[in-house]
Amino acid sequence: MDARALAALAANPGCRRRALLDGAGVDKGALAQALGAPANFGQSQFAHQRGNSFEARVKADGGADLVRLLHERLRDGSEPPGPGSVATPDLTAPGPQGRTARTALALREATEAGRWALLDHPMVSLDVAGSPAFLEPDAVVVHPDGSWTVVEIKSFPMVDGSADPAKVGAAARQSAVYTLALERVASMIGEPGQGGGAAKNGGAAKNGGAAENGGAAETASASVGPAAPAARADSAPVRARVRHQVLLVCPKDFSNLPTAELVDVRKQLAVTRRQLDRLTRIEEIAAALPEGTTFDLRLTDDGRVPTRPMEELTAAVDSVDAAYAPECLSTCELAAHCRTRSRAAGQVEALGRGVRGELGGLTTVDAVLTAAMNGPADKAPTGDPAVDALRRAAALRAEALAARPEAVACR
Amino acid sequence: MSLITTLARMEAVREGRAQPLTTVRHRHLSERPLAFVPLTTAGEAGAPLGALVGTDRDAPRLLIVAQPRDRDLRFAFLAELAEEIQPYLDSYGDEVELEERKETDPETGKKVPVQVELCQDAPQLLVPSAAGVAFVRLLGRSMRFRRTAEQDPETPFPAPARVPLLGRWLTHYGERARVPGSCLLLSLTELLSRHWATGQSNLEDQHLGSLLAWIDPPAGVPGAEAALRAESERDEAGQLRCPPAGPSTDPAFDNKLLAPAMSRYDAARAEAAQGVAGGAARLRLAEAELRGLVESQLRPTWDALWHGVDLLRALPEGTRVADRWKRDRWSYTGHRDRVRAGEPPQPKLDDAVTAAQKLAARETAQAQLDAHEALDDPLVMAGRRLAGEAFAGEVIDVEMAWSDAKVPRPRPLVTIRTEDRPHLAERVKLHRVTADGRAQSGEFAGLADLDDAADLDGAADVDGTADVDGADGSGEGGSGEGGSGEAGGADVVGDPGDTDGPGHALVVRLTGGMGRGKQPEPGTVPEKGDRVCWTLFEHAPRGGPELPDPESTPWTHGGPPDAAAPAQGPQPDPMTEEDYL
Numbered sequence: 001m002d003a004r005a006l007a008a009l010a011a012n013p014g015c016r017r018r019a020l021l022d023g024a025g026v027d028k029g030a031l032a033q034a035l036g037a038p039a040n041f042g043q044s045q046f047a048h049q050r051g052n053s054f055e056a057r058v059k060a061d062g063g064a065d066l067v068r069l070l071h072e073r074l075r076d077g078s079e080p081p082g083p084g085s086v087a088t089p090d091l092t093a094p095g096p097q098g099r100t101a102r103t104a105l106a107l108r109e110a111t112e113a114g115r116w117a118l119l120d121h122p123m124v125s126l127d128v129a130g131s132p133a134f135l136e137p138d139a140v141v142v143h144p145d146g147s148w149t150v151v152e153i154k155s156f157p158m159v160d161g162s163a164d165p166a167k168v169g170a171a172a173r174q175s176a177v178y179t180l181a182l183e184r185v186a187s188m189i190g191e192p193g194q195g196g197g198a199a200k201n202g203g204a205a206k207n208g209g210a211a212e213n214g215g216a217a218e219t220a221s222a223s224v225g226p227a228a229p230a231a232r233a234d235s236a237p238v239r240a241r242v243r244h245q246v247l248l249v250c251p252k253d254f255s256n257l258p259t260a261e262l263v264d265v266r267k268q269l270a271v272t273r274r275q276l277d278r279l280t281r282i283e284e285i286a287a288a289l290p291e292g293t294t295f296d297l298r299l300t301d302d303g304r305v306p307t308r309p310m311e312e313l314t315a316a317v318d319s320v321d322a323a324y325a326p327e328c329l330s331t332c333e334l335a336a337h338c339r340t341r342s343r344a345a346g347q348v349e350a351l352g353r354g355v356r357g358e359l360g361g362l363t364t365v366d367a368v369l370t371a372a373m374n375g376p377a378d379k380a381p382t383g384d385p386a387v388d389a390l391r392r393a394a395a396l397r398a399e400a401l402a403a404r405p406e407a408v409a410c411r
Numbered sequence: 412m413s414l415i416t417t418l419a420r421m422e423a424v425r426e427g428r429a430q431p432l433t434t435v436r437h438r439h440l441s442e443r444p445l446a447f448v449p450l451t452t453a454g455e456a457g458a459p460l461g462a463l464v465g466t467d468r469d470a471p472r473l474l475i476v477a478q479p480r481d482r483d484l485r486f487a488f489l490a491e492l493a494e495e496i497q498p499y500l501d502s503y504g505d506e507v508e509l510e511e512r513k514e515t516d517p518e519t520g521k522k523v524p525v526q527v528e529l530c531q532d533a534p535q536l537l538v539p540s541a542a543g544v545a546f547v548r549l550l551g552r553s554m555r556f557r558r559t560a561e562q563d564p565e566t567p568f569p570a571p572a573r574v575p576l577l578g579r580w581l582t583h584y585g586e587r588a589r590v591p592g593s594c595l596l597l598s599l600t601e602l603l604s605r606h607w608a609t610g611q612s613n614l615e616d617q618h619l620g621s622l623l624a625w626i627d628p629p630a631g632v633p634g635a636e637a638a639l640r641a642e643s644e645r646d647e648a649g650q651l652r653c654p655p656a657g658p659s660t661d662p663a664f665d666n667k668l669l670a671p672a673m674s675r676y677d678a679a680r681a682e683a684a685q686g687v688a689g690g691a692a693r694l695r696l697a698e699a700e701l702r703g704l705v706e707s708q709l710r711p712t713w714d715a716l717w718h719g720v721d722l723l724r725a726l727p728e729g730t731r732v733a734d735r736w737k738r739d740r741w742s743y744t745g746h747r748d749r750v751r752a753g754e755p756p757q758p759k760l761d762d763a764v765t766a767a768q769k770l771a772a773r774e775t776a777q778a779q780l781d782a783h784e785a786l787d788d789p790l791v792m793a794g795r796r797l798a799g800e801a802f803a804g805e806v807i808d809v810e811m812a813w814s815d816a817k818v819p820r821p822r823p824l825v826t827i828r829t830e831d832r833p834h835l836a837e838r839v840k841l842h843r844v845t846a847d848g849r850a851q852s853g854e855f856a857g858l859a860d861l862d863d864a865a866d867l868d869g870a871a872d873v874d875g876t877a878d879v880d881g882a883d884g885s886g887e888g889g890s891g892e893g894g895s896g897e898a899g900g901a902d903v904v905g906d907p908g909d910t911d912g913p914g915h916a917l918v919v920r921l922t923g924g925m926g927r928g929k930q931p932e933p934g935t936v937p938e939k940g941d942r943v944c945w946t947l948f949e950h951a952p953r954g955g956p957e958l959p960d961p962e963s964t965p966w967t968h969g970g971p972p973d974a975a976a977p978a979q980g981p982q983p984d985p986m987t988e989e990d991y992l
Contacts, residue, residue, distance in 0.1 A: 040643055042662035045670055047454030058522045157456035159552060160759045218748070254457045254553050326612035343424075343635065351420050352612040358414050364422045372418060389797075392830075396793035403789050404434045 003135050006128060007173040008331035010275035016285050017322040018332060023131050023282035026295045028333035034297050034313055035305040037336035052157040055138060057248055058153055058258045062088055063118030063139070069260040070141055070149060070247050073136040078144075087117040099123035107182075110142040111240045117142040124181035130281050137178040141247070148186065148245040150178045153175045158250040158259050168248065168263065175246040176268035180276075186240040244269060285320060293319055325353045360386030412613070415794045419608035420657070422583060427633035429607040429626040434790050436726035437783075439594040439736040441535035444720070445499050446471070448539055448713050449546050450705060451658040452479040453665055457553040459488055461705035464495045470715040475705045477676050477698050482568060487642060487687040489554060490571035495685055499534055500580050504747045506531045517652050533736075533743035533823065536596045537902065539619045539656035539712050544598050546658040548585030554578025579756045583746045586757070587739070590773050592780035595739050599719040600656070610634055618642055620653040620716050624719045626722060641729030654708045656715070664708060672700050690904055705738065705788045729787035735780070763968035771954050778952035779829045796831045803944035806937045807916060808859070813929070816940060823921050830914040834947070841919055841945040845935060850950055851924030859916040919945060 009015075009022055021028055032039050048369040058066055067086045071078070087110060093102040103122035119140040125132045141191035152223045156167045245262040252259035293316050297306035306313075316338070324342040328335035342350040346364040349356060361384075362368045371387045372394040381388050412420075417433060422432045444467050450460040462476035472495055476488045507528040516523045538544055555578030557570035588596040604616045609625035620641035625634040641653040645933050649667070651661050660669065676697040682690035761769065785792045785801065795801040808826035812820035841853040926932035935944050962971050 036642075040661075042666070044453035044660065044662040044665035046452055046665055047662075050454040110810075139568070155454050159456070251456070326614040329614065346424075348421075349419070350612070351610070352614070353412065354412060355417050355420075358417065363422050368418070368421050369425055372421075389414055390418065392832075393797050395420050396797050397415055397418060397790070398436065400790040400793040401431070 003174045006177050008274045012323055013275040014323040017320040019279050020285045020320050032333045032337055034378055035337045039336055054155045055153045067116050073260055073262045081116045085116055091122055096123060096376040100125045104185050107185055111146045114144050126181040135178060147241050147243050148182055149243045150175050151296045155250045159253050163250055170246055172263050172265050172268045176265045176272045179242050179269055180272055183244045186242050189240045199242055239361055289319055300364040325349050413794050415797055418612060424610035428628055433606050433788050434607050435729040436723055437729050439732050440723055444535040444537045445717050446537045448709050450660055453659055456550055463713045469607045471713055473706050475702050477701050486571055489574045493573035494576040497577050503530055503532055503534045512568055520983045524556050530740050530744045533740045534911040538598050540600045541598050542658055543590050547581050551581030551585050552580050555582050561953050569599050582757050587742050592735050594736055594738055599716050601987050603724060619656040623715055623718055653711055656712045660708055668704055672704055676701055676860050679926040698988045731783040731787050762961055762972050764958050767958050775954040782948055782950050799834040800948055801946040802829045802831035802833040806939050806941045806943055809939055821925050823936050825919045825937055826916050828914050828916050843945045844951050849924055851922045853919045855920040859918050
């Protein structure tokens with residue numbers, strides 16, 4: 001699961017289906033294909049190439065350009081990094097666990113060295129609903145003062161200093177996930193004697209969870225790397241901290257030259273942290289499943305064709321509740337399937353999340369239409385404000401439509 | 412989304428086709444609009460891949476960039492685009508009428524009427540979707556600072572003539588599109604979803620094919636099914652049958668068809684450049700193949716766009732649409748004048764005063780649009796009535812009264828029976844349009860007891876309502892519901908005590924629109940039995956106070972613009988040897 005998926009999951013924390021499938025590592029794309037509702041996802045190779053070549057260009061020169069960009073944006077009056085002053089530790093290691101450990105080690109060393117360092121494609125982990133997810137930020141810069149900045153390199157343009165807000169928002173949410181994961185590393189580095197343990201991935205940070213999560217003590221153990229400032233306060237000297245401003249690097253205007261802006265992700269960070277805490281533990285969801293539920297597609301030997309009957313698969317998927325909203329369409333591979341089911345059930349959310357607001361206890365299209373159309377002749381109020389408002393709306397709409405000069409229907 | 416729109420969407424779900432949200436068309440549609448369906452290269456800003464453009468639906472002009480990373484090919488595309496669009500934009504510039512406008516005389520400081528030109532009609536650009544509008548803005552931004560060889564012989568990569576000019580026009584159109592209700596640049600998805608409610612969400616309505624499938628589904632196919640097909644049906648080769656309305660392409664198309672064709676093109680081009688035998692022929696072939704591919708993605712959207720135009724043209728135009736179109740004509744004329752006067756291109760960022768002016772203008776335009784739409788369309792007005800911003804009903808009593816001024820003015824009291832529940836408080840200003848189209852103002856004077864008011868039919872005299880002038884709002888203090896009239900600033904009509912009847916009676920004191928005399932002019936006061944509709948919102952909302960000239964921008968807002976700024980406008984974007992990634 002990558003940070004984008006994680007951010008999307010956090011955007012819809014009520015969806016048990018997604019939490020379970022993601023937590024269990026099910027390939028949702030293949031599942032959607034087998035269910036007959038493939039997602040319209042995919043990346044154009046042009047966009048892919050461009051993204052890669054832009055990133056390579058930004059990081060060329062040993063990251064000196066990137067650190068210079070960051071330093072310019074900081075505007076803190078400090079010395080600009082001189083030539084050859086940026087360390088680029090080697091992060092290669094076998095397996096995600098190994099890379100995570102290597103990253104933590106490199107971060108500790110760079111922090112203690114007190115100089116600029118660029119970590120190219122580090123790996124950090126985050127506990128999601130009780131199971132670890134490995135994340136790979138584009139880069140992390142360690143400042144001479146020991147603080148860390150997440151760098152996100154995107155290939156959408158920044159024209160005249162502003163970029164598409166939707167894309168910037170997505171990048172900020174994604175970066176917030178990295179920041180969250182890094183805070184966990186920082187908190188462990190900050191504790192003397194535990195530094196070695198920090199390098200071993202998987203040791204969940206349980207300290208200070210309650211303080212960070214506003215008293216959500218029961219979820220603290222499932223929570224993901226809290227920064228735990230309280231814990232850090234008593235363990236001096238601590239210098240490692242994650243800056244809450246990430247550096248977004250984009251092409252400038254219509255050129256291929258990089259430009260950058262600092263983006264404050266405190267809000268996204270708070271939202272992501274809260275949403276991830278709210279994620280129902282996967283074990284709890286799994287425990288509620290009927291015995292023997294599996295999402296195995298029973299692929300043929302060549303691994304291409306699923307042989308599992310669609311009805312069986314559909315039943316398995318339907319055994320976990322989904323919380324479908326149209327926003328899912330752009331973030332979840334399974335959304336087309338969930339949409340079909342949601343529409344078949346006549347759920348009002350299929351028309352948009354905001355629709356529920358005015359409908360009170362009415363949750364299906366049929367219920368709404370029945371309530372609106374079948375009012376008593378005397379127009380007596382029902383006492384349910386939602387139903388009364390609907391009836392008035394229906395009456396007003398009917399009156400206006402009846403008064404049309406000529407019936408100009410859809411055709 | 413308002414409740415009445417939600418309800419319409421649900422009706423659409425039940426009926427399996429879109430339901431009307433309006434009874435008239437609220438946007439101007441030109442007799443001869445220019446349709447522009449652009450495609451862009453994925454991930455590359457301002458690198459167009461192709462476009463269909465033209466005013467003739469049967470003969471669009473296809474423009475493509477065979478290799479979007481090649482600056483020369485891109486410039487050639489922009490030059491062709493300018494060749495197609497610029498004459499259309501210019502063709503409206505010379506048919507003018509004279510309008511009288513008040514302008515401040517620089518010498519005397521007085522406002523004096525002057526005759527100014529106003530173009531009789533303005534060119535209108537149609538794009539398929541909101542993303543298309545954004546792309547027009549982006550194109551405009553990428554083109555308007557380019558320099559032609561004529562402007563600057565030193566420029567390293569001179570742009571073809573007309574390209575900077577078209578950039579300025581596209582910028583103007585893109586900027587105007589942000590003004591609510593403006594019609595110079597319109598997207599079909601926005602137009603259609605203003606007039607119809609589909610059985611899907613707003614997000615899904617952004618897909619032009621799927622939106623049209625709801626509004627005009629093929630015979631015998633429910634809208635939801637047709638929309639799903641439009642959205643995701645693929646042919647045997649895995650390509651979408653109804654490609655997205657752009658400007659971005661479907662990734663499957665990019666990866667399976669476009670990328671191989673482009674490599675073939677590049678190879679053939681290299682061969683042709685090296686003079687390999689048959690290279691030139693292969694290059695022509697490869698280019699023709701690319702043209703075919705790009706057209707296959709554009710043509711369905713082109714046809715869908717015109718299909719949408721047909722659907723919209725079938726709706727009668729709202730009465731006030733022409734008023735708003737006149738503002739668009741002013742906007743077009745104003746830009747024509749700026750171009751003719753040789754002013755530099757629009758700046759990259761607005762100064763404080765211009766930005767504030769734009770925002771204020773948009774706010775005013777929004778208020779005006781809301782009022783106009785409601786007045787033009789009973790269905791839109793129904794939404795306002797539901798929201799408590801208007802009420803309609805039958806006049807059940809009219810009583811003449813006069814103001815206490817030295818020269819008494821007519822202040823008749825009109826009692827209206829309505830089932831609407833407006834958010835009224837004492838002396839709230841009300842507005843309506845009289846039968847002959849004139850504006851009339853009034854104020855809420857209180858509640859009348861419905862039983863008594865009904866009795867008035869037979870009663871010889873009115874005793875209670877005459878007191879309405881006084882502090883006692885309802886006049887009928889003795890009745891069971893009279894207490895609600897005392898509620899003062901509260902939501903009088905929303906009082907639960909009123910809800911059990913089949914409606915209630917509101918008293919409105921007319922305060923204007925009755926002529927100058929002591930007696931109201933005939934026809935200006937509604938009569939018993941008339942249907943009237945009062946609104947709580949103004950019909951011709953005005954903007955806020957005037958803003959200072961840019962030259963006197965206070966230092967808090969950045970001060971006056973830099974006098975040393977180059978007259979030619981901002982420097983062009985720096986050009987690198989290669990500008991692709």
